[in-house]
Amino acid sequence: MSSRTTTSAASVEEVTVTGEPKLRGKLRFRAVVRKVFANLYWLTETEEEEIDETDQQKILALKRKRGKKGTLSLQDVQKKLAEVTYLHCYGPGRVVVKQEGLPTGIYFMLSGKAGITQSAIDPVSNEPVIIPAGDLEPGDVFGEISLIHDIPRTATVTTYRTCELLHIEKKDFDKVIEETIKPDWDMCKYAMARFPYFDEWSSVALHECCMLSRIKTYEPNETILACGARTNYVFFVLKGLCQIIQHLNIIVKETKKDHQRCRLQTFGTGIQPGEIGQTHFMQICILSELATFGLGENLTDRRIIALTPVECLLCPRYWIMQNNKANLWVRIKRFVDRRLPSTQQVFHSFVENRRWRHYSRDLVIDSLRNRYIPNDTSISDVPYSIRISEYYVDR
Incomplete structure (x- = not known):
């Protein structure tokens, strides 16, 4: 028994199911409910509101800001990834990714439960064995290691029961990453x-x-x-x-x-x-x-x-x-x-610098306050020619 549903972020495609009629009806009903919820906003009537000048200026400013080229924000990256995200539905016992397989995309678990296993060689018997490596529950992500580093799958993921997964293909993921991050x-x-x-x-x-x-x-x-x-x-x-x-x-x-x-x-x-x-x-x-x-x-x-x-x-x-x-x-x-x-060393350096500033300041003040220039020159040391000329000038 297997089932698979593939939808884009904005619409729900046709459900292709082979197996029991009850399961096929449940999946079709679930797809219809999702489509109704996705378009529920458009079914409600809202009154038209007038936009004042202040709101118009804000809208124009946002448009100008959006038009500038530069690094995209996290919201822009999420929006671009949402445009290339698809919904898949896997029945119990399905192998989603296989160890040593090529990386084809990244998966996000929405509902259900899956197990992670790894194949290894038993060092004693030298035979291949399957080693459980954990479980996946809603909110978990897998496949990102192989996708980002471009290496083969490191483990096998098998569903325990019906699981709904969001899938981003490698080419779309690489394109968004190339443009943004x-x-x-x-x-x-x-x-x-x-x-x-x-x-x-x-x-x-x-x-x-x-x-x-x-x-x-x-x-x-x-x-x-x-x-x-x-x-x-x-x-x-x-x-x-x-x-x-x-x-x-x-x-x-x-x-x-x-x-x-x-x-x-x-x-x-x-x-x-x-x-x-x-x-x-x-x-x-x-x-x-x-x-x-x-x-x-x-x-x-x-x-x-x-x-x-x-x-x-x-x-x-x-x-x-x-x-x-x-x-x-x-x-x-x-x-x-x-x-x-x-x-402590910084404090000692601060104290030493402060003491030096105070000492230098006090030294300058004392030198200017008690200023005395010693001078032993007398009248005898003045030449006679200068003394005679000064005498006649004074007369």
């Missing part, structure tokens, strides 16, 4: 090629990382990573300069000699009477092109800000850590932590 993937792949960390990755891992990554630009003085923010991405600087800013929370107390005594405010310490809390921002590091951050470094009370126009490649951290060959990323993280000064 592939240029972004190529940009990410070119950016990853600039970093030697990805040289040992396989082509499949690089391809999947390109699909999960994106390139983002930042304007000068724009915050890339906020203070205390947790990020799920690793940042690879492609262009520009960015700086790491340290937030120093300092408690200042005035002394009797018009001097200030500073101490670093730590967690759990409060401000005592006669003390003033201050916050200072200090630049502790500049990150240039091909720098990496976001691997879990100690960025407590620190933020990363763009110093010039910056362009970064953002890769998911979980995917980076899954491909942690030779413990590379952990070693990079430790290297960055060793090069960055601690908060």
Whole structure:
């Protein structure tokens, strides 16, 4: 017994069923119900509403915006995929995809249940065996690995009961991807090629990382990573300069000699009477092109800000850590932590600079206040000719 229904996103085609009359009637009735629901909106009567000038201007602005060429949004990609999506109905026991078969499309499970199996060779008996690899339920997707990487099917999918699937053929999928997402993937792949960390990755891992990554630009003085923010991405600087800013929370107390005594405010310490809390921002590091951050470094009370126009490649951290060959990323993280000064070191540097500024300022003030130029010249040191000429001039 087998059945198959193929419909586009906007219409329902004729149902071709061979088998029992009851099943054929159920499938035809189901197809009619879907068609009614698809056109239910057009059966309701709505009153015509007048469009004011404001709405007309918004419509014109949207049309102009839609007419511009550029990268399509996620909604545009979904719309293009919906136009080439077909509905298939498979009866129980049907093989939807077979292991080692050619990738013909991607499938989305709407209803029913199917099983995943893989064929392998038993290392003991050296005979082929079937290994269960899981089940598929409504909402699951299968066939995407072979389709995206253009490799043979990695498993066999067999239906347990009647299943409804959405199917996108390979030629339609490739066409939509070629027009929409592939240029972004190529940009990410070119950016990853600039970093030697990805040289040992396989082509499949690089391809999947390109699909999960994106390139983002930042304007000068724009915050890339906020203070205390947790990020799920690793940042690879492609262009520009960015700086790491340290937030120093300092408690200042005035002394009797018009001097200030500073101490670093730590967690759990409060401000005592006669003390003033201050916050200072200090630049502790500049990150240039091909720098990496976001691997879990100690960025407590620190933020990363763009110093010039910056362009970064953002890769998911979980995917980076899954491909942690030779413990590379952990070693990079430790290297960055060793090069960055601690908060205590930054505070000591701040205190030393402040003392030097106060000393230099006091030195200049004292020099100008007690200005005295020693001069031992007397009248005897003046030549007689000059003294005689001055005498007659005065007479």
